[in-house]
Amino acid sequence: MSAKSTSKLQKHTLAGWLMATPAVGLITLFLVVPFLLAFVLSFTNQRLVSPNPTQFVGLSNFEQLLGVGTLMLEPERDDAGAIVRDARGEPEYPRVRDYTRNNPDYLQLSGMRELAAMSWGENRLVFLARDVVFIKAVLNTLAFVAVVAPVQAGLALLLALLINQKLRGINVFRTIYFMPVVVSIVVVSLLWRFIYAGQSGLLNTLLGFLTLGNFQPVDWLGNPATALWSILAMSVWQGVGFHMVIWLSGLQTIPESLYEAADIEGATGWQKFRYVTWPGLRNTAVLILIVITMQAFSLFSQIDVMTKGGPVDSTQSIVFQAVQRGYVQQDIASGSAISVLLFLIVLTISLLQRWLTRERN
Amino acid sequence: MALTTRRSRLSTALRYALLVAVALVFVFPIVFMVMSSLKPDLQLLRDTTSFNAFLPVGDISLDNYFAAFRRAPVALFVFNSILVTSITVAVSLFLCSMAAFSFVFLNWKGRDVVLAAVIATLIVPFETIAIPLLLVVNNLPWIGPNGLTTGWLNTYHVQIVPWIADALTIFLFVQYFKDLPKDLVEAARIDGATWFQVYARVIVPISGPVIATAAILKFLAMYNQYLWPLMVTQSEAFRPVMVGLQYFFQLNVAWGEVMAYLSLITLPVLVFYLALQRAFIASIASTGIKG
Amino acid sequence: MKLAFFGTLGLTTALSTGVMAQTELSMWYHGAGNPAEREVLVGIIDDFNASQSDWVVRLQEFPQAAYNDSVTAAALAGNLPDILDVDGPNMPNWAWSGYMQPLQLSEDAIANFLPGAIGRWQGELYSIGLWDAAVAIFARRSVLEENGIRVPTLDEPWTGDEFNAALDTLKATGDFDYPLDLGMADQSEWYPYAFSPFLQSFGGDLIDRETYTSADGVLNGDAALEFGDWWQGLFQNDLAPGTSQDMAARETGFLDGRYALQWNGNWTALPAIEKYGDDMLFLPAPDFGNGPKIGAASWQFGVSANSDHPDGATAFIEFAIQDKYLAAFSNATGLIPATSTAAALTENYKPGGQLEVFYELSAQQGELRPVTPGYIVMSPLFRKALADIANGADPADALDAATDAIDADIARNNNYGF
Known part of the structure; x- marks a missing residue:
C-alpha cells in the first residue's frame, strides 16, 4: 500500500497523523476495542447475563470447536466370521454412537459425532468432530467464498463493460442492474423464499414453462444438495450490481485517448480489453477481490431469513453460528471464540491473496 | 456502405436485446414485490404459483399502503433512517477521504502499518462484535442539551457515531487516489498550499466517481441497519425502517402490507441513487482526468 | 443480581422522579404492529391511570420478532423498564439472570387461572398471563x-x-x-x-x-x-x-x-x-x-429487577388481570382467556361459543415446556x-x-x- 511518488526524504508525520486520526480513532474505539473485548471473552466461560462468576478457561472454547478425531470401523461379522451384509449387499458396520457415547475404551472420542466417512478396504474410516455443526459451517463458508469471489467479480466486470457502452438510454439499464443492491439483503431473502418455494414457487413455475412442462420441480431450499447453491445464486444476483459500480468507476478513469490510439493501431475488441482496459483496472481488481471475499465470509442474513442453517447443516455459516451461540444461546464466550477463529481464517486468506496479487516488478 | 449500416443496426439491436434480457433477470423480484403490494393477502399468496405474480391482475388497490400506515408509524421510521443515514454518509465521506488522502499522498511514520491494520478490520463482521460494542457505547460519555451524560442508548448519535469511519470507505478512496497523478499534488505544494488545501481544493474536486460510489454504498449499509438499532434503541421514537419491518410479522403475516412497506422504504434509496448517478456522470464528463 | 464481568455497568438509568405527585412506571410490550392488542392494552392502561393517583403507566411497544433481543440488550445495558411481558417458557431464564423479580400477588388473585397462564420459578410467582393459547x-x-x-x-x-x-x-x-x-x-x-x-x-x-x-x-x-x-x-x-x-x-x-x-x-x-x-x-x-x-403458556406480565417501584408495577398487573380485561383481550385476539369466569364473558369461549373446545384443551392437556433457565x-x-x-x-x-x-x-x- 505504499505510494512511492512522495519523496522518501520528506516526512509529513504531523500532518499525516492529523488527517488520519479522526477516522482511525473512530475505527479503534468502535471496532478494534470491541474485537479485543471479544478476544478476551473467548478465553472465559462468560454468559451474556448470568449470576455465575466468570472464569478463565484457557483454550477450552477453541478445543471444543476444533476437536477432531478418526475411528476405524470393522464390518460386523457373524459367528462363522463372514461379513454381515445388508439388503443391498453392503457390509454392515457397528454404530458410531456405540464408540462415542459412554464407552470407557474410547474416552478420547467421547461426545464426538460423525462428520464424514469413507471406505478403507473392507473397513470404514470415520472422521469425527467434537462440534460437527461448526466444522460444517467452516467448510460451507469456504466453499461459498471460493465460488462467489470469482463468479461475482467476473459477472460484475461483464456487466460493467456492458453498461459502459455509449448507447441511448443506457442509464435506464444502469439503474435497473443496480436495483437489487438497493433492496436490503433481508428483503431480498424474503422475496426469494417465494421464488425458491418447493412445490409451486416462481422459479419452478418459470422453468416448467420454459421447458414446456418437462421440468421436475426442485425443492431449492429444502434439499441439502441445492440449498447452499441457491443461496449463493441469490447472493450473486443481489450483490453483483454493487461490484459492477466499483468496476464502472474504475473503467471510467481510463482515458478515452488510449482507446482511440488502440483503434488507430487496428486493435480488436479483445486486444483493447487485454492491453488497455485490464491494466487500467489493476487497483480496482484488488479492491473488488478483497471486498467480495470479506463480504462472502460475513454470510449471515440470507441464512437467517431463508434456512437457519438447514437442511441438515448444509447452509450453516461461520457468522450464523457465531450469532446463534453468542446471542440466541447466550453463550458469548463460545460466540467470541468463533469470531476470533473467523478473523484468523480470513486474515490468512487475505495475506495469501495479497501475496498472489502482489505487484511484480 | 449500406451493408455496414445494416450490420451496425443489427449489432445495436443485439446489444439492446442483451441489455433487456439481463434487465429482466434483475428486475423480476422487484416487479413481484411491487405488484404484490397491490393485492389482498390471499390472492397474493395464490398468485405466487403463476405468472400472475408479476401482473397487476385481480383485486388491485392501494389498500395495503393505507393499512401499512395505520399499523406502524411508517413516516417516522423513514424520517429516522434518512436522518441517521445522511449525517453518517456526509461525515463519513469527509473523514474517510481525508484519512485516505493522508495514507496515499503523505509520508509519515507508521503509515503502512496503520493502513494495513485498518484494512484488516474489514475482516470483522459486525455481528461478531455487536455485544462488546453495546458494552462500549453504554459506558461512553456524551455532551448534549442535558449536559454530560453516560451511556448512549436511545439516541440518534448511538446509531451514527460508531458507523462513521469504516475500512471499506477508506479503502475505496485509497485505491482511487493511487490512480491519480501525483504531479497535481506536488505542483500545488510548490505553490505553497497546505496539505488540507491540497486535499480540499485539488483532490476532492476530481474525486467525483469515488465519492459517488462510496456515498451510495455507505447509504445502503446505513439505511439497511437492523441488529444494531434493535439493540440500542428501545424507544419507538428512534427506530429505523428495518426494525419497523418487524411490525408486519405478526402471527398471521400480512404479506400485502409487507410488500407495500418494502416498496415504500425502497423508494428513498432509489431516488438517492438516481440523483447521485447524475452527479457522478457529470463529474466524470467535466474532469476527464487520468494519470 | 450479580454480573461478574459486566458488574461495573450498574444502573445507569434510574428513573428521575420529579415533583409530580404521580410516579411514572415504564412498561414494555411485544405487540407493536398489532392494532387490536394495542387498543385493549391502551384501554387497560388508561383505566388504570385514571383509577388512582399514585402511578402513571407509560407504554413502549416492540415488534414481537425483535422483542426478546431488545430485552436481552437492555438487560445487558441495565436499561429495563418497570413492567415487562415475557413469553412463558423464557421466564425462568429472565428470573435466574436477574431481569425479573418475584411478583407480589396473593394466591387468591390467581386461584382461578389456567395453569399455563401462571409463571412460577423456584416456588415463586414471577409472571401471570391474561391468556393462554392452545x-x-x-x-x-x-x-x-x-x-x-x-x-x-x-x-x-x-x-x-x-x-x-x-x-x-x-x-x-x-x-x-x-x-x-x-x-x-x-x-x-x-x-x-x-x-x-x-x-x-x-x-x-x-x-x-x-x-x-x-x-x-x-x-x-x-x-x-x-x-x-x-x-x-x-x-x-x-x-x-x-x-x-x-x-x-x-x-x-x-x-x-x-x-x-x-x-x-x-x-x-x-x-x-x-x-x-x-x-x-x-x-x-x-x-x-x-x-x-x-403446549401451554403464552405471554405473561412481570416486574423487572431494575424497577424501583415494584409496588406500583404489581398494582398495575393486579388491575390488569380482572376478568373484563381478560375477556377484552380474548375478543380482540382470539386467544383463550385465562379464567373460566372471563371465558363466560367472551364471544368465542362462552358456553356454546365457537372456540369453547380450546379452553378445555388448554385446561386438560396443556403441558408447560421445561421450567428452567x-x-x-x-x-x-x-x-x-x-x-x-x-x-x-x-x-x-x-x-x-x-x-x-x-x-x-x-x-x-x-x-x-x-
Whole structure:
C-alpha cells in the first residue's frame, strides 16, 4: 500500500497523523476495542447475563470447536466370521454412537459425532468432530467464498463493460442492474423464499414453462444438495450490481485517448480489453477481490431469513453460528471464540491473496 | 456502405436485446414485490404459483399502503433512517477521504502499518462484535442539551457515531487516489498550499466517481441497519425502517402490507441513487482526468 | 443480581422522579404492529391511570420478532423498564439472570387461572398471563366421515396407531397434497411449542424433569428414538410437508382443501370456521401412550429487577388481570382467556361459543415446556434436531447431538442453580 511518488526524504508525520486520526480513532474505539473485548471473552466461560462468576478457561472454547478425531470401523461379522451384509449387499458396520457415547475404551472420542466417512478396504474410516455443526459451517463458508469471489467479480466486470457502452438510454439499464443492491439483503431473502418455494414457487413455475412442462420441480431450499447453491445464486444476483459500480468507476478513469490510439493501431475488441482496459483496472481488481471475499465470509442474513442453517447443516455459516451461540444461546464466550477463529481464517486468506496479487516488478 | 449500416443496426439491436434480457433477470423480484403490494393477502399468496405474480391482475388497490400506515408509524421510521443515514454518509465521506488522502499522498511514520491494520478490520463482521460494542457505547460519555451524560442508548448519535469511519470507505478512496497523478499534488505544494488545501481544493474536486460510489454504498449499509438499532434503541421514537419491518410479522403475516412497506422504504434509496448517478456522470464528463 | 464481568455497568438509568405527585412506571410490550392488542392494552392502561393517583403507566411497544433481543440488550445495558411481558417458557431464564423479580400477588388473585397462564420459578410467582393459547388438529367432519375415520373426543382421543392409520387412509384417497400439515416452515418457538408435546406423549422429554440437570436418556432414550423414527416417517412417507413448505401453503393449504388435517393454534381458528362452518372440527392431540398433550403458556406480565417501584408495577398487573380485561383481550385476539369466569364473558369461549373446545384443551392437556433457565438453549437445539430428522438426518444422531449440547450447556452454567 505504499505510494512511492512522495519523496522518501520528506516526512509529513504531523500532518499525516492529523488527517488520519479522526477516522482511525473512530475505527479503534468502535471496532478494534470491541474485537479485543471479544478476544478476551473467548478465553472465559462468560454468559451474556448470568449470576455465575466468570472464569478463565484457557483454550477450552477453541478445543471444543476444533476437536477432531478418526475411528476405524470393522464390518460386523457373524459367528462363522463372514461379513454381515445388508439388503443391498453392503457390509454392515457397528454404530458410531456405540464408540462415542459412554464407552470407557474410547474416552478420547467421547461426545464426538460423525462428520464424514469413507471406505478403507473392507473397513470404514470415520472422521469425527467434537462440534460437527461448526466444522460444517467452516467448510460451507469456504466453499461459498471460493465460488462467489470469482463468479461475482467476473459477472460484475461483464456487466460493467456492458453498461459502459455509449448507447441511448443506457442509464435506464444502469439503474435497473443496480436495483437489487438497493433492496436490503433481508428483503431480498424474503422475496426469494417465494421464488425458491418447493412445490409451486416462481422459479419452478418459470422453468416448467420454459421447458414446456418437462421440468421436475426442485425443492431449492429444502434439499441439502441445492440449498447452499441457491443461496449463493441469490447472493450473486443481489450483490453483483454493487461490484459492477466499483468496476464502472474504475473503467471510467481510463482515458478515452488510449482507446482511440488502440483503434488507430487496428486493435480488436479483445486486444483493447487485454492491453488497455485490464491494466487500467489493476487497483480496482484488488479492491473488488478483497471486498467480495470479506463480504462472502460475513454470510449471515440470507441464512437467517431463508434456512437457519438447514437442511441438515448444509447452509450453516461461520457468522450464523457465531450469532446463534453468542446471542440466541447466550453463550458469548463460545460466540467470541468463533469470531476470533473467523478473523484468523480470513486474515490468512487475505495475506495469501495479497501475496498472489502482489505487484511484480 | 449500406451493408455496414445494416450490420451496425443489427449489432445495436443485439446489444439492446442483451441489455433487456439481463434487465429482466434483475428486475423480476422487484416487479413481484411491487405488484404484490397491490393485492389482498390471499390472492397474493395464490398468485405466487403463476405468472400472475408479476401482473397487476385481480383485486388491485392501494389498500395495503393505507393499512401499512395505520399499523406502524411508517413516516417516522423513514424520517429516522434518512436522518441517521445522511449525517453518517456526509461525515463519513469527509473523514474517510481525508484519512485516505493522508495514507496515499503523505509520508509519515507508521503509515503502512496503520493502513494495513485498518484494512484488516474489514475482516470483522459486525455481528461478531455487536455485544462488546453495546458494552462500549453504554459506558461512553456524551455532551448534549442535558449536559454530560453516560451511556448512549436511545439516541440518534448511538446509531451514527460508531458507523462513521469504516475500512471499506477508506479503502475505496485509497485505491482511487493511487490512480491519480501525483504531479497535481506536488505542483500545488510548490505553490505553497497546505496539505488540507491540497486535499480540499485539488483532490476532492476530481474525486467525483469515488465519492459517488462510496456515498451510495455507505447509504445502503446505513439505511439497511437492523441488529444494531434493535439493540440500542428501545424507544419507538428512534427506530429505523428495518426494525419497523418487524411490525408486519405478526402471527398471521400480512404479506400485502409487507410488500407495500418494502416498496415504500425502497423508494428513498432509489431516488438517492438516481440523483447521485447524475452527479457522478457529470463529474466524470467535466474532469476527464487520468494519470 | 450479580454480573461478574459486566458488574461495573450498574444502573445507569434510574428513573428521575420529579415533583409530580404521580410516579411514572415504564412498561414494555411485544405487540407493536398489532392494532387490536394495542387498543385493549391502551384501554387497560388508561383505566388504570385514571383509577388512582399514585402511578402513571407509560407504554413502549416492540415488534414481537425483535422483542426478546431488545430485552436481552437492555438487560445487558441495565436499561429495563418497570413492567415487562415475557413469553412463558423464557421466564425462568429472565428470573435466574436477574431481569425479573418475584411478583407480589396473593394466591387468591390467581386461584382461578389456567395453569399455563401462571409463571412460577423456584416456588415463586414471577409472571401471570391474561391468556393462554392452545393447538389442535384442524379437521373437517365430512372428510373424516367419508373415509370412515372415527371423530376423536377430548375423553377419547386418537391413539397413535389410529392417528397413523388415519393419515395413511387420507393419503390413499389421493384427494390431498398431504394428509397433514404441521407448519414446518415456521422455524421459531413453534417447534418446541407445537412438537415437543408429541415427544412427551411418546414418553420422552426435553430434559429429565426430576433433576433438571441432564437430558441424557430422556431426549435420546428409547421413547425418544421411537418418536424420532415416527417423526422422520411423516416426511419420508410424504404424509406432511417438510421444512421448505411454501409460506403460502401454510396459510391457504387447509382452507383450499389441499391438506386434510392441520396442526395449528387457536389464533388461526376463526378463518377456518368462517370457511367451513359447522363442518369444522378442532381435535385433541393423539395419545402416543403417555396421554394426549399440547403446549401451554403464552405471554405473561412481570416486574423487572431494575424497577424501583415494584409496588406500583404489581398494582398495575393486579388491575390488569380482572376478568373484563381478560375477556377484552380474548375478543380482540382470539386467544383463550385465562379464567373460566372471563371465558363466560367472551364471544368465542362462552358456553356454546365457537372456540369453547380450546379452553378445555388448554385446561386438560396443556403441558408447560421445561421450567428452567436452560430452556432458551434447549429450544433452538430441539428445533434443529427436529428439522434435521425431517430432512433425513439419522434420528438417533440428531437427538444425541441435541442431548450433548443441552447437557454441556447445563454443566457450563453450574446446573442453573438446581
